[in-house]
Amino acid sequence: MSLPAIRVRGVTKRYGALQALAGVDLEVHQGEFFGLLGPNGAGKTTLISALAGLVRPDGGTLEVMGHDVVGDYRNARRVLGVVPQELVFDPFFNVREMLRIQSGYFGLRHNDDWIDEILASLDLTAKADVNMRALSGGMKRRVLVAQALVHRPPVIVLDEPTAGVDVELRQGLWQFVRKLNRDGHTIVLTTHYLEEAETLCGRIAMLKAGRVVALDTTANLLERFATHTLQARLANPQAGVALGGRADEDGWVAFAFDSYADVEPLLARLREAGAGLQEMQLGEPDLEHVFVEVMQRA
Numbered sequence: 001m002s003l004p005a006i007r008v009r010g011v012t013k014r015y016g017a018l019q020a021l022a023g024v025d026l027e028v029h030q031g032e033f034f035g036l037l038g039p040n041g042a043g044k045t046t047l048i049s050a051l052a053g054l055v056r057p058d059g060g061t062l063e064v065m066g067h068d069v070v071g072d073y074r075n076a077r078r079v080l081g082v083v084p085q086e087l088v089f090d091p092f093f094n095v096r097e098m099l100r101i102q103s104g105y106f107g108l109r110h111n112d113d114w115i116d117e118i119l120a121s122l123d124l125t126a127k128a129d130v131n132m133r134a135l136s137g138g139m140k141r142r143v144l145v146a147q148a149l150v151h152r153p154p155v156i157v158l159d160e161p162t163a164g165v166d167v168e169l170r171q172g173l174w175q176f177v178r179k180l181n182r183d184g185h186t187i188v189l190t191t192h193y194l195e196e197a198e199t200l201c202g203r204i205a206m207l208k209a210g211r212v213v214a215l216d217t218t219a220n221l222l223e224r225f226a227t228h229t230l231q232a233r234l235a236n237p238q239a240g241v242a243l244g245g246r247a248d249e250d251g252w253v254a255f256a257f258d259s260y261a262d263v264e265p266l267l268a269r270l271r272e273a274g275a276g277l278q279e280m281q282l283g284e285p286d287l288e289h290v291f292v293e294v295m296q297r298a
């Protein structure tokens with residue numbers, strides 16, 4: 001097994017009386033597209049800040065590509081690119097200057113070829129000489145992504161990169177991030193858009209109140225926690241309700257089932273009960289259901 005991209009062991013962090021991280025253990029493998037999900041205040045940003053060395057944990061250890069983020073800060077920082085949640089910029093510089101300055105933090109002086117490549121990939125070339133304060137919110141967010149990449153880090157963490165971003169930019173951003181992942185970068189993503197996480201992430205950790213409450217492949221989470229649904233429009237909805245369905249006002253009755261093997265007996269029972277099936281639809285399990293279920297159980 002190769003060196004994990006990220007290794008988090010027993011990490012705790014307290015803000016006064018508030019336990020923001022209550023013992024987090026986590027490993028992200030190299031090359032993974034990993035999702036870090038959780039409700040507001042679960043501790044996602046705190047964990048990312050600890051990885052970036054911006055927050056010092058009270059206990060436990062964090063490593064990026066084998067470098068301890070406290071003891072070996074410089075190397076740990078060098079292998080990590082973080083796209084932060086908040087848009088914070090110095091308004092006096094233009095885009096290219098910002099990226100040069102960021103390169104300078106990592107001791108990279110002749111970085112313009114790579115900067116040009118990033119600008120082109122993020123469709124920012126035309127904005128290279130534009131002052132930061134003159135950019136729209138979505139453009140600024142692209143610059144944040146560019147900034148995280150100037151030092152070619154193998155591990156990239158994106159903290160809610162698509163919050164408040166329009167559909168076009170969101171899709172462009174995902175295309176780019178997917179390409180980075182295909183090129184071998186490890187990606188860690190936090191988002192509240194569970195549909196995005198479901199399509200993008202191969203493995204997911206769910207955090208609640210500073211703890212990991214679920215950690216598995218996306219496929220296993222969907223399999224384990226979510227139920228399928230069968231929606232049936234019935235001439236006699238009461239017959240469906242008597243068989244355990246939930247009726248809505250429009251005459252549809254929803255049945256939850258765990259596997260397709262349960263569908264045939266259900267249809268047979270509906271026929272025996274004279275439910276009068278008029279129309280039906282199957283609903284696939286989705287990550288949103290899984291999330292709600294996990295959070296309720298935890």
Ligand SMILES: Nc1ncnc2c1ncn2[C@@H]1O[C@H](COP(=O)(O)OP(=O)(O)OP(=O)(O)O)[C@@H](O)[C@H]1O
Pocket residue numbers: 015018020038039040041042043044045046047
């Ligand atoms: N600097 C700070 N001082 C005090 N409390 C803090 C500080 N930073 C975070 N917290 C608290 O720690 C908890 C975890 O916050 P964090 O920002 O890590 O959550 P999150 O999962 O990223 O949430 P969101 O989805 O809203 O971004 C919250 O209750 C938050 O109020």
